[in-house]
Amino acid sequence: xxxxxxxxxxSNLVALDAVLAAIGSVDAIWHLGDVVGxxxxxxxxxxxxxxxxxxxxxxNHDAAAVGxxxxxxxxxxxxxxxxxxxxxxxxxxxxxxxxxxQRRTEAGIALVHGSPRDPTWEYVTSIPVARANFEVLETxxxxxxxxxxxxAFRDDDGRLEHISPSRGSELDLGTGRxxxxxxxxxxxxxxxxxxxxxxxxxxxxxxxxxRVEYDIAAVQxxxxxxxxxxxxxxxxxxxx
Ligand code: ZN
Numbered sequence: 001x002x003x004x005x006x007x008x009x010x011s012n013l014v015a016l017d018a019v020l021a022a023i024g025s026v027d028a029i030w031h032l033g034d035v036v037g038x039x040x041x042x043x044x045x046x047x048x049x050x051x052x053x054x055x056x057x058x059x060n061h062d063a064a065a066v067g068x069x070x071x072x073x074x075x076x077x078x079x080x081x082x083x084x085x086x087x088x089x090x091x092x093x094x095x096x097x098x099x100x101x102q103r104r105t106e107a108g109i110a111l112v113h114g115s116p117r118d119p120t121w122e123y124v125t126s127i128p129v130a131r132a133n134f135e136v137l138e139t140x141x142x143x144x145x146x147x148x149x150x151x152a153f154r155d156d157d158g159r160l161e162h163i164s165p166s167r168g169s170e171l172d173l174g175t176g177r178x179x180x181x182x183x184x185x186x187x188x189x190x191x192x193x194x195x196x197x198x199x200x201x202x203x204x205x206x207x208x209x210x211r212v213e214y215d216i217a218a219v220q221x222x223x224x225x226x227x228x229x230x231x232x233x234x235x236x237x238x239x240x
Contacts, residue, residue, distance in 0.1 A: 005182045005198040005207075006054070007032035007113075007145030010061065011039030011085065012186025012236075014222075015195040016048055018214035019185055023199065030106065030200075032145035032182070033059025033113030036089070036097065038081050038232050039186055040222035046093040058100035059113040059146065060120050065089060066098045070120065077229040084228060107202050110142040116179075123147050127160045130179055134160075142179045143200075149190050150183030150198075150209045165209040167192075173205040180207060187232075193239035 004026045009016050031054050036042040042065070049056075064071040064082050071082050089097075102119045103112045115122035115129070116137045124130055124144055130153035133142070152163040155177040163171065171180070183196025190196070194211035201207070216236050223233040 001201055001203045002026045003028045003030055003200045003202065005030050005032065005143055005180075005200050006185050007182050007197075008034040008059070008148050008184035008187060009036075009039075009045050009049075010034055010184070010186035011036045011042040011045050012195075012214075012219055013039075013041035013044040013048065014219050015186045015214045016045055018212045019195050019197050020048070020052070022210065022212040023197070026199075028106075029054040030111060030143070031056030032111060032143055033057045033100065034061045034145060035059065035100075036065045036085050036093075037061025037078065038228075040219065040226050040228060042085050042089050043093045045186075046089075046096050050096055055104070055106065056100060057104055057111050057113050057119065058097070058102055061085075062097045062100060063120065066094055073121075077232050081228050081232060084226065088226075105139060108139055108141070109200075109202060110137060110139045112142065112144050114146045115144055116142055124153070124179060124181070125149070125151075127153070127162055130162070131155075131160055133179060134177055137177065137179070140177050141173060141202075143198075144179060144181050145184070147181060147189070148184035148187055149181060150196050151181040153179040155179075167194075167209065167211040170206055170208045173207060183209065187236065188239040191239050193237060
């Protein structure tokens with residue numbers, strides 16, 4: 001069984017299409033939120049996920065896009081991009097985004113955007129934060145996004161390990177408990193501009209991080225055309 005886990009696509013349809021082409025046929029597509037925000041093609045990304053039957057959870061940008069108060073916490077560029085997103089998305093996109101739950105459990109695996117204890121906002125970037133979240137995690141395996149960093153935390157009977165995977169890294173999920181982050185499809189921040197995603201096999205209990213190149217210049221041109229902040233476009237070149 002192969003499940004593609006995608007997070008933080010951020011309206012980057014070119015990156016999403018490169019990922020979908022690379023993964024080929026899978027049994028399911030799960031997304032971990034922040035489907036929209038920052039990037040130039042919110043309607044296109046939602047349409048693609050919807051066609052593919054992807055299921056997932058709502059991120060802070062998705063909540064803001066459907067009118068939530070989350071926008072008040074955004075920095076200047078994120079807010080400008082979100083104002084544009086809110087004004088441009090179709091009713092179909094709005095309805096699809098509004099239907100995404102804050103958290104869900106699939107095949108005994110918890111899905112959230114931020115963290116199990118704060119699915120909208122918390123960034124799980126350190127062992128102390130991971131430890132607090134293992135305490136509230138009700139499943140053996142949890143998937144999260146939001147940091148845009150490919151990462152995992154393993155809880156081996158209270159002994160925590162922080163794993164920083166590289167392209168092609170596999171992780172054996174057979175023993176212990178795990179919080180796993182696929183990295184970001186549409187706006188990676190680990191210094192590698194390639195789109196990041198995870199392939200998960202919940203039967204063999206393994207996962208593998210993958211990267212794929214996409215046409216960054218095309219996305220930057222589309223962002224410029226729509227008047228989106230140039231800094232948001234520029235960072236795509238560096239994966240930062
Ligand atoms: Zn995000």
